[in-house]
Amino acid sequence: MSATSEVPFFNYPHVFNADEEQLTKIFVDVGRRGAFIQQHDMEDLEARLAEFVGAKYVLGIANATDALHLAMRALGIGPGDEVLFCSHTMVATAAAVHFAGGTPVPVECRADHLIDPESVEKAITPRTKAILPTQLNGRTTDMDALQAIADKHGLDIVEDSAQALGSKFKGRSAGTFGKAGCISFYPAKTLGCLGDGGCVITNDDEMYRKLKQLRDHGRADNGEVEMWGLNSRLDNLQAAILNQKLDIYDEAIARRRELAAIYDQLLSDIPELTLPPAPDSHPDHFDVFQNYELEAAGRDELQVHLNSQSIGTLLPWGGKAVHQFSALGFTQKLPYTDQLFERMLMLPMNTALSNEDVEYVCQSIRKFYAEKQQADAA
Ligand SMILES: *Cc1c(COP(=O)(O)O)cnc(C)c1O
Secondary structure: OOOOOOEOOOOHHHHHHOOHHHHHHHHHHHHHHOOOEOOHHHHHHHHHHHHHHOOOEEEEEOOHHHHHHHHHHHHOOOOOOEEEEEOOOOHHHHHHHHHHOOEEEEEOEOOOOOEOHHHHHHHOOOOEEEEEOEOHHHOOOOHHHHHHHHHHHOOEEEEEOOOOOOOEEOOEEOOOOOOEEEEEOOOOOOOOOOOOOEEEEEOOHHHHHHHHHHOEOOEOOOOOEOOOOOEOEOEHHHHHHHHHHHHOHHHHHHHHHHHHHHHHHHHOOOOOEEOOOOOOOOOOEEOOOOOEEEEEOOHHHHHHHHHHOOEOOEOHHHHOOHHHOHHHOOOOOOHHHHHHHHHEEEEOOOOOOOHHHHHHHHHHHHHHHHHHHHHHHO
């Protein structure tokens, strides 16, 4: 194998190229059948995903943002209702609450970068209706702690598990804990399709019935319009593609965990870094490593250095937590999250990476801190 010279943050063509022959066959097959909207490919995918996560129902939705929005509506969130979410998330989490008519209330994250239960408890008011934790970076948060708070205050839980398909807490899958959980099939997600896609998971009969109608113009199975609805169905072509990708999803997760273990092994002795929890470092958590998000001293300089070595990195959400976007008008003060956003950096983490790619990234990071130490000593 030739020496690594370039490691992009994410290799979009690889989503297609890795499997070109099979995916082309699917396109031809779906096209020839004219099976574009709500056909058996989508129903097969829904059934397979329900089995995969161990839930009663899965519904294919156009994308995870819509899934979150519809879940808020199905839950009955509306004007005057507050929903607590962790500010270290995609703006989509908060937008789902906003467009349902409710008020999204950001809270802090904690050391593993997921929602902080203490901050949740402090933010509860008489108007609080639900908690919307994000199962960030492919890790499922301590759901026992959140459920205890929800039970104590009579709140519902909906999971933004967009990044966490197959992740588990105490053996139970992300997306199956609350009233509903939402998954994204955006191409760069752990199970990515060739465009936009998502689904909602639920064990609740009433939520299932409402969500199924909300995604399809409010129509019941007999065609009768029983409520106001939207058009937010998962494309059948994307569903057919996802059926193919799901066949090899367990291997994809295993590979991500292997890559995370290499990062951990090669970076854990660098004092300037704080790494995410390693795979198998806690018996309650099974992480699928949607991202490899670390904390780094001199983060901005490190990013410039890695860029000069042709290594792609990203700041989470472009560098800001949701409460930091001034146009959205949040007034909450979240100092722990604020300081984390000065330090966080995401390294390449995807199944297109070779072990050599990850070793090259790690060598480049070691070199950066070694040179920095020399410069500081001089
Ligand atoms: C990707 C993502 C979403 C949105 O998913 P889409 O399918 O692109 O709408 C929402 N929340 C989180 C945490 C995400 O990572």
